[in-house]
Amino acid sequence: MPSSSTKPSSDAVKGKLLEIFGVSNPQNAAAAGEYDEVLASPAGAKPVREAVRLFGPAGALRYMIDADGRRWRSNGVYTDFVGDDAKAPWDLSRSERIMEGTFQSPLVSFVYERGWRQAFNANGFPGIDKEFEEVAEFFSPVQGPSSVVMDLSCGSGLMTRRLVKSNRYGRVIAGDLSPSMLGEAAQRFDKAGLTRPEFLRCDVSQLPIQSGSVDGLHAGAALHCWTQLEAGLREVYRVLKPGGRFYASTFLVAATINTPLNQNGYKFFTVSELERYMREAGFETVTVMQSGRACALIRCVKADNNDNKAPDALAILQEPGMVAVAQEPGMVVVAEEPEQEQEFSAIVPPSLDAPLEPFEE
Ligand SMILES: C[S@@+](CC[C@H](N)C(=O)[O-])C[C@H]1O[C@@H](n2cnc3c(N)ncnc32)[C@H](O)[C@@H]1O
Numbered sequence: 001m002p003s004s005s006t007k008p009s010s011d012a013v014k015g016k017l018l019e020i021f022g023v024s025n026p027q028n029a030a031a032a033g034e035y036d037e038v039l040a041s042p043a044g045a046k047p048v049r050e051a052v053r054l055f056g057p058a059g060a061l062r063y064m065i066d067a068d069g070r071r072w073r074s075n076g077v078y079t080d081f082v083g084d085d086a087k088a089p090w091d092l093s094r095s096e097r098i099m100e101g102t103f104q105s106p107l108v109s110f111v112y113e114r115g116w117r118q119a120f121n122a123n124g125f126p127g128i129d130k131e132f133e134e135v136a137e138f139f140s141p142v143q144g145p146s147s148v149v150m151d152l153s154c155g156s157g158l159m160t161r162r163l164v165k166s167n168r169y170g171r172v173i174a175g176d177l178s179p180s181m182l183g184e185a186a187q188r189f190d191k192a193g194l195t196r197p198e199f200l201r202c203d204v205s206q207l208p209i210q211s212g213s214v215d216g217l218h219a220g221a222a223l224h225c226w227t228q229l230e231a232g233l234r235e236v237y238r239v240l241k242p243g244g245r246f247y248a249s250t251f252l253v254a255a256t257i258n259t260p261l262n263q264n265g266y267k268f269f270t271v272s273e274l275e276r277y278m279r280e281a282g283f284e285t286v287t288v289m290q291s292g293r294a295c296a297l298i299r300c301v302k303a304d305n306n307d308n309k310a311p312d313a314l315a316i317l318q319e320p321g322m323v324a325v326a327q328e329p330g331m332v333v334v335a336e337e338p339e340q341e342q343e344f345s346a347i348v349p350p351s352l353d354a355p356l357e358p359f360e361e
Contacts (some may be wrong), residue, residue, distance in 0.1 A: 042206035078199035124292020142215035153222035157185030204232035223250035233281035255294035
């Protein structure tokens with residue numbers, strides 16, 4: 001065996017491997033103070049962890065904090081990753097007032113599932129139960145007890161409730177810019193007797209999510225409301241794991257929502273425009289389907305580039321003192337000594353299973 005001074009720890013090797021594959025490293029985070037495996041400061045800069053400040057016996061302030069000490073407060077409903085960065089109403093442009101502002105109204109949040117959302121069906125939206133069926137089917141390759149899914153621009157939580165109720169996913173996160181939508185969503189969870197998911201107040205252009213940490217992301221009836229569409233789509237792409245899946249629905253140009261309020265407000269699309277936006281965000285596998293008169297159903301998969309990266313991974317596994325054994329497709333066991341094998345879920349494409357025989361010292 002090589003001397004221990006040249007021997008990297010299995011954690012270090014694991015960290016390097018996960019970095020290569022663009023996956024967050026839970027063990028590093030935990031070592032640094034139980035940082036969350038998925039949540040981060042806006043734009044995914046640094047992992048955050050939950051903290052509580054107690055004020056005497058009765059008062060407690062809950063918040064998320066990153067390694068730089070930046071804090072985001074949690075109230076009884078959501079953690080606010082927008083907070084002081086929110087623009088004042090008088091600073092909003094016309095399209096911001098319409099695309100984002102409409103849904104900040106408690107009245108709109110109240111009526112959203114009491115007729116507003118159902119009216120989308122006239123433009124070809126399949127209806128939320130059918131939409132859930134399609135999402136569940138599209139996410140089925142990534143579902144499971146360790147899978148993380150996000151309902152982005154969740155509104156009153158109609159898809160979020162179905163994601164949670166299905167018990168198909170290990171962790172469900174729901175995010176929206178609107179405090180009143182998040183409040184409505186929380187109430188609906190309580191009324192339905194469902195455990196609330198993690199609610200985040202967040203802007204799609206700066207998601208408080210670590211890169212490569214989400215298996216499936218849904219954004220229903222939302223893209224036409226994002227004032228920073230391209231930045232939002234880049235964020236969606238960033239937070240997905242390799243092989244992660246994005247399902248979205250939005251309106252096409254023929255939509256018959258044309259009240260004076262909406263004119264020059266929402267952005268409606270053509271199918272080819274949507275395809276271009278998805279590809280520019282980074283997605284290689286993109287399907288945009290028209291449903292009915294003016295609804296677009298979008299399915300994208302983030303490419304799994306492990307094939308290109310696996311040779312680098314193999315090089316690291318051959319560092320002095322490390323032993324690697326192929327376990328089963330998609331799994332590698334790394335250990336300093338054969339009897340201290342430590343399992344982790346990296347990431348070797350099945351095509352590279354064969355070369356991963358135990359390394360002889
Ligand atoms: C039409 S609702 C869709 C709600 C729900 N997803 C559905 O399928 O019905 C659009 C949602 O997008 C949210 N939204 C608008 N701009 C956003 C932004 N920049 N970041 C995150 N959410 C945003 C609004 O607050 C609103 O709840």
